[in-house]
Amino acid sequence: MTATNAKAAFFADLEENLSTLRRDGLFKPERVIASRQGAEVVCDDGRKLVNMCANNYLGLSGDEAMVQASIAATEQYGYGLSSVRFICGTQTVHKQLERAISDFLGMEDTILYAAAFDANGGVFEPLFDAEDAIISDALNHASIIDGIRLCKAARFRYQHNDMADLEAQLQAAAGKRHKVIVTDGVFSMDGTIAQLDKICDLAERYGALVMIDECHASGFMGATGRGTHEHHKVMGRIDIITGTLGKALGGAMGGFTAARREVIETLRQKSRPYLFSNTLAPSIAGASLAVLQRLSSSTELRDRLHANTAYFRKAITELGFTIKPGTHPVVPVMLFEAPLAQQFAQRLYELGVLVSGFFYPVVPMGQARVRVQLSAAHTTEQLERVLAAFGQAGRELGILKN
Numbered sequence: 367m368t369a370t371n372a373k374a375a376f377f378a379d380l381e382e383n384l385s386t387l388r389r390d391g392l393f394k395p396e397r398v399i400a401s402r403q404g405a406e407v408v409c410d411d412g413r414k415l416v417n418m419c420a421n422n423y424l425g426l427s428g429d430e431a432m433v434q435a436s437i438a439a440t441e442q443y444g445y446g447l448s449s450v451r452f453i454c455g456t457q458t459v460h461k462q463l464e465r466a467i468s469d470f471l472g473m474e475d476t477i478l479y480a481a482a483f484d485a486n487g488g489v490f491e492p493l494f495d496a497e498d499a500i501i502s503d504a505l506n507h508a509s510i511i512d513g514i515r516l517c518k519a520a521r522f523r524y525q526h527n528d529m530a531d532l533e534a535q536l537q538a539a540a541g542k543r544h545k546v547i548v549t550d551g552v553f554s555m556d557g558t559i560a561q562l563d564k565i566c567d568l569a570e571r572y573g574a575l576v577m578i579d580e581c582h583a584s585g586f587m588g589a590t591g592r593g594t595h596e597h598h599k600v601m602g603r604i605d606i607i608t609g610t611l612g613k614a615l616g617g618a619m620g621g622f623t624a625a626r627r628e629v630i631e632t633l634r635q636k637s638r639p640y641l642f643s644n645t646l647a648p649s650i651a652g653a654s655l656a657v658l659q660r661l662s663s664s665t666e667l668r669d670r671l672h673a674n675t676a677y678f679r680k681a682i683t684e685l686g687f688t689i690k691p692g693t694h695p696v697v698p699v700m701l702f703e704a705p706l707a708q709q710f711a712q713r714l715y716e717l718g719v720l721v722s723g724f725f726y727p728v729v730p731m732g733q734a735r736v737r738v739q740l741s742a743a744h745t746t747e748q749l750e751r752v753l754a755a756f757g758q759a760g761r762e763l764g765i766l767k768n
């Protein structure tokens with residue numbers, strides 16, 4: 367083989383792999399939105415759709431107050447820092463945001479990252495080594511799995527949400543120096559809420575720390591929206607919280623880790639995605655600060671989200687669809703077969719509803735679904751239109767009997 371041919375073979379291999387994805391129905395196309403993100407969006411084909419698949423839980427992504435807060439922060443602090451935090455990339459707005467996140471979550475201190483993916487990628491390796499044990503839920507987010515891979519600690523995996531198996535793994539890890547239990551606060555595929563009360567009890571009994579990833583919880587879970595730890599009344603018993611600014615808390619991007627001062631100071635010294643990656647843009651820091659001030663003064667958005675969720679869960683069930691039971695604004699509408707989930711999502715698109723089909727390998731084989739996500743921004747009229755479209759598509763595709 368000549369050198370030129372060898373290189374051509376590389377690109378041919380990629381093309382073949384992509385063809386396989388397309389043939390197996392696993393290729394992920396991207397819808398192109400031409401408007402702001404919101405309860406309604408306009409796609410690049412001019413179609414106006416009710417959006418039921420964003421993590422825009424509090425409806426802030428396209429909110430005018432957020433746009434204005436980000437502009438105000440840009441005016442005051444400029445466009446960017448061209449620096450990592452420890453060289454010359456820390457502004458007052460970053461310190462204020464870290465303080466506000468700590469206060470909101472009930473934690474001592476907070477460190478910002480460019481994304482929650484980075485927060486999870488950079489949390490384990492500086493804190494734990496080969497003498498330690500990480501005990502992780504089998505369905506934890508990809509960024510937790512990758513973060514654990516970068517760390518030398520022994521790995522123990524417990525079956526998803528299975529407290530008996532968690533206890534067995536804690537016993538298996540008994541000889542280790544430090545132990546940490548890690549779980550998503552809410553699992554985004556099913557809307558399952560981790561049993562943090564039981565996890566904290568087990569952690570106490572076995573002398574383990576508890577870390578939770580609050581990406582699908584911060585801002586709206588619990589009576590005042592602090593998160594899953596508030597929902598389960600275990601505020602003060604969680605040792606490490608990671609989360610995102612890219613979902614409920616505004617929807618731009620950015621992540622954080624909150625914990626005791628010693629933990630956060632260690633991360634500032636040693637966490638690689640923090641040390642070697644640029645500062646969060648001032649516009650995002652300033653707008654996120656405005657979100658936390660708003661959520662601390664009123665539970666209105668959180669309350670509206672939960673009212674929308676309760677309404678939708680009840681109405682979709684009455685229509686005759688099978689959903690995963692629960693209370694979270696993630697509502698998996700089960701269709702079981704992958705081609706049906708794809709056809710259903712496509713028909714809903716034609717009827718003016720944006721949802722996304724999920725199938726193997728994202729969810730287990732035979733568990734295909736469309737995942738609906740409610741937002742505080744949805745009006746009752748929009749939800750009624752969505753329910754009518756679900757009914758029509760459901761009858762057309764034989765999912766509903768009448």
Ligand SMILES: *Cc1c(COP(=O)(O)O)cnc(C)c1O
Nearest residue numbers: 481482483507579581610612621
């Ligand atoms: C979305 C998500 C992340 C990644 O958040 P980004 O800020 O977008 O990187 C991490 N963990 C969980 C559980 C998530 O749902």
